[in-house]
Amino acid sequence: QRHFYGYTGLTFAKWIITITIGLLVGVVAYLVESSQELFITMKKDWTQETIDEGIKLPLVFLGYAGFGIVLVFMSSCLVLLWAPAAAGGGVTLVMAYLNGIDIPSFFEFRTLVTKIVGTICTISSGLPIGQEGPMVHIGAAIASSLTWMHGRFPTHRRDGSQRYSSPFLQTISKFTQKAWPFDFHNDKDRREFISAGTAAGLAAAFGAPIGGVLFSLEEASSFWSRKVMWRSLLCTTMATMILAWLNDRDFSLSLPGGLAYHGIQVEVDLDSVPLIMVTAGSLGVLGALLNTVHGWLSQYRAPSKKGLLRVVEACSITFIAVGTMFILSHLFGRCLPIQKGQQGEEYWFRYTCPKTDPNTGIAYYNDLATLYFGVPHETIKQLFAMGSELDTYFSIRSLILHSMSFFVLFNLAYGVATPGGIFMPSIMVGASFGAFLGRVFQVYFPGENIQPGLHALVGATAMLGGVFRSSLSLVVIMMEGTGGLQYLLPAIIAIYVGNWVAQHIHHEGAYEADLERLGEVRFLQSEPPRHLISVTAAEMMAPNVITLTEIVSVGDVIKILKNTQHNGFPIIRHADANDEGQLVGLILRHQLLLLLEQRAMIEVDSDMLYLPLPERFIARNPRVTKEHIYLEHAMRVYHHCHNPHKRYLSSRPEAVDELELDAILQEHPVTNGVHEANSKENGSANKEIQEGSDSAKSGQQVSIHKRELALDLRHYMNRAPVTVRAECSAQRVYIIFRTLGLRHLCVTDSNNSVIGMITRKDIAQSSHHQKEHSEGKITLERQE
């Protein structure tokens, strides 16, 4: 390895990739944000123009809604027909991936494209859905795409037949080998980049470099280290810097701060704490309610398999949302005059209000329509900026109508088959309802110095707390996003109260609840459930284990691979014929498949397969040949080429059929006699085992041998599989499993015999009992 000031080329490449991820994420974030702004402003202007031209409101509404529905239709068709993994926010699945769960096609390129296009369409359509969750997925997918695994994978089998049937794939494989000199041949590197990409995604969405890192640390990533922290920070910094530059075109180093506002800075004193707590508590209730309603509604949603129904669902919810906005604005919106101190003149939306009075020069706006039709992050900024003096921005009636209708629509929209996240709508509901409460407090406590903007900020933070149940990251995101560091302590109070209240209404955050609904995804939280302390490994494990011996017949292996879906097989050695066998190693399914595919078979006496191996044979370490090294390398490459995306493929029975083994098995039938065995002795791989069987021969003085095709697993197995004793506490098992990122854990007795296996499934099942237990519905039921 080349060294340059302690940096190998690989390290350098990693930094370059990190920076590239950051820059790309920043550019995409800008693209998404500015498209949304463009579309929404265009629609608003069009509406204003057509209304001014005297076209009737229902017709305007149909036009507006039609445009939105077309966007949502495109987005959901794209998702359902091309990349189903792009639906929803995606944060949950990023979390699952970083937890060590394989999610088919989640990071594929078409998913990434669909997510970007779909998000732009959805957030421009009028649905109360945001871009923050999708940005996290996009960041992770960009990171994944830039670190795609490609190794020097053998293109030919050992017997000369070609591995890749398509010449196109062969060319690609050769090309990637040369074009890019660095292999990221392990899951760890990949995971680190994806953690960094996740952080960058959120950072770009909010303009919050530190908040993004903390979000990745607190919520998204399951494995964290100092190195990941540095890399994420670099990535988020790059993303925010490029975003700031694209926004201003003037390379300013000040934060883009997606929600930054120029509010009136008031001192917050002790007296206001009770009111702040009331606001935070109310929004905590709303946050928990969102989770509850979402869980309840998801039963009635269009089933995930019926694509057409899901498209119809998405489109009709868009129709309802736009309809609500038009009708409520028309009926209840108040026409207020634009005052001189108010910023951003183009933001205020006149809708059906009277035009600017030519005499007085006073312009009017419809406050409810402004709340609905403005660019969402502009609306949030305006809510945060509501001061105690310029208190006529939005009327109390409009605020309550807006927050409640938005909450209902949000509940409807959260879960439709388009990309879209729940960060922004949560903040919107929180800010709007918080501002409403602030206005109400102003009325009831006229003597107090109450700033509705502060209550909006507190409300938004508490709502986020109620929905997501995170702590630090949300506070930091809000502080960085709004630039309101002076309100740090109120924000911390808000996050505490919001969380605390929400925890008593609905016991799970949005992500955890989502993870649970995804039945297939077996997420392991960083800490073991408390109840596991009274469970042992023996109660947790799956007791019937399929084991192999060190030298095993090919026929048996094929049978086992076809009939089970296990991915790991313990290897045992029998001391004598009656012994139940002791654990000596572990082999993985893909290793077996590769051995079979590469025809790394040997011919041995049948005796060797079914009797304990002779002692001389065991004591000696097997000789390592070039052949073994080559195969071991091939296994590693295979693992890293296929596993991140296609792990699930190898556990189908067809995976074995594809190896075309029948011909070989027919060519090498079970044979009799010493003669034939000797004639085969020229193969390089079976030389050594021949020796072994020689010694067996001399020991046992056998005259007639049955010869069989077999695999010698001793070179390839993991000789030190992690084991626990049957009496071990399940909590400990959980921690070992989780921190080492294991897939298989052997449970042994004091004799070192395998009595069970623990996989992610078993752990997730045992952990699940706690939930039922804690809800008090079902008493703890131990697995027998």
Next chain:
Amino acid sequence: QRHFYGYTGLTFAKWIITITIGLLVGVVAYLVESSQELFITMKKDWTQETIDEGIKLPLVFLGYAGFGIVLVFMSSCLVLLWAPAAAGGGVTLVMAYLNGIDIPSFFEFRTLVTKIVGTICTISSGLPIGQEGPMVHIGAAIASSLTWMHGRFPTHRRDGSQRYSSPFLQTISKFTQKAWPFDFHNDKDRREFISAGTAAGLAAAFGAPIGGVLFSLEEASSFWSRKVMWRSLLCTTMATMILAWLNDRDFSLSLPGGLAYHGIQVEVDLDSVPLIMVTAGSLGVLGALLNTVHGWLSQYRAPSKKGLLRVVEACSITFIAVGTMFILSHLFGRCLPIQKGQQGEEYWFRYTCPKTDPNTGIAYYNDLATLYFGVPHETIKQLFAMGSELDTYFSIRSLILHSMSFFVLFNLAYGVATPGGIFMPSIMVGASFGAFLGRVFQVYFPGENIQPGLHALVGATAMLGGVFRSSLSLVVIMMEGTGGLQYLLPAIIAIYVGNWVAQHIHHEGAYEADLERLGEVRFLQSEPPRHLISVTAAEMMAPNVITLTEIVSVGDVIKILKNTQHNGFPIIRHADANDEGQLVGLILRHQLLLLLEQRAMIEVDSDMLYLPLPERFIARNPRVTKEHIYLEHAMRVYHHCHNPHKRYLSSRPEAVDELELDAILQEHPVTNGVHEANSKENGSANKEIQEGSDSAKSGQQVSIHKRELALDLRHYMNRAPVTVRAECSAQRVYIIFRTLGLRHLCVTDSNNSVIGMITRKDIAQSSHHQKEHSEGKITLERQE
């Protein structure tokens, strides 16, 4: 357990304790800060007055220095005579404690008192030493004191003799049992509170609630969870709130922000990035230099055993520091007029400058004296506030003299025998040198918009990065402390560049270097050193293991306890006489000591001790009696009463002598004959084993028995000790050991025989090789 809305009394108590810790830490922080301010202002005023009275400067200097020396003398005497653990910053040892290392008397009450008093004395004396490190220790010690372990520990032995000789101790023990209903009977709870206290300490020192939590997460704590995050955040919030209130006496919710300044807010643009990087790089070099010089100087310091020398060292360094300040200010300080825009009139120090001109009304100040003699955090604020327009605050000459002399004095003072930390001096040097560079840039690039205050901020951040090598926490602390969120991106650049440069000069941060110097402390970083991937468990372990059998003679146990210092002993079972034995459990030293002390002995045939146990005897699970439960409880209580503070006591041979076992061994000599054995059968604990030996009898038909006193360990041993196979990668061993917080790890072969033990010592030794390796001095040497 009582439940109230899902909260048990224990949970409630924990929250109350957390809040109390936060409040106490905030109060102490206020006390320390305001005493420092009081003393320093007093000294400054006295100096000014005496100079104005015409007393000669050398005499004034002697008075000033004398006062400082008296303070340092008091402080260092207190440390050396009463509580040696209070010396230095303490952050390193807090880290070590939270890593699972026992540090004698580090959290005792007298250490806490000494630390508070000593810190106040030291930082008021004129030594360039800060209060931030000590505040971390104080926070941790307050947390520890509030969660002191006290359990219902038996006051009598089983034979009726009293456990505590002193009646005073007995009373205390009875009292604590009643007064406080909650026991925190495990290390985990304790560690959580101490993590929270640590966070609160730093938060209070800087007025940075989130920074404190991040510091605890990133640097101080080795075990972290969501719960700890919530608890720490509450604790830091409380500390900052009470501090803010005490500072203002007006319950404002705005941050106290220890370093908050009212600087001119300029836009930082792309052009300034190169200069920012130059500043950050220079300060990174200084930061690394500090670590290098400190390591080198520590050889020449007064040896830690010679108390008098250390006091003399501390006092003379104070003398040198004050002398430097007086002489340099007098010779090189410039007399500048106080301009109208300058804030804080009482801050500016006139020293030997002319008095206010009665005609023009212009007041003068000596800029170098102001830098030296002001309250440190005021000085830092002024440096940060240096704008591009009011650019005459400090002259270039004074800034370079101040930063360089402060750096030298800081190097001298860092390591003397008084409490004191290196956060503040690092920030001071960084800010001062950064401001100097900013001023120089102003001269050389007159066209650019350069703000020396920004360079001071960047310099301080980069210096911290160079000294401590942290990332997020330092940035957040600086942002919260200064309130300058708009300079987040420059601060991130500074931390990156500072770290990167420093890493190439000195490979370790201040804390890591300190940890390494403390030979006894075997700190395990959160990630295994990279080189461990090529080491196996077998190469790491200590091969000669002392094992016990399930039933073991008292004589043997005493011999082993006296002659070894091991804390854990594997228990093995022999299948037959020739068998090397299989691992069935693990017992700890304190468990053996307690069994001996409580006289939980049984009498068995000698055969039972030295031959494999009969099969019938093993198959059956031993019956559990009240006696066993009582003893097991006593073991747990003993562990938690003694371990946090006195773990080291039990590994002395005297610990065995104190049990006064000789009399018992003499009373129960090895006896012969069946008769006597039967007459002893009335003891409750030996009933069952009697049965066992009965069955042995019937099996073997022995006529004459040798009877011996023995311990039956089967009830008390850990039946599922964590084991690894000899071939297991050392990296994996490291991770298992570190995350499970183990003290002993048995290494087994495929037969489940114990072939070695791995303790913290072995792991620390193996990990250490890497350092030598990475420095390129010594090639990797594997342990055989």
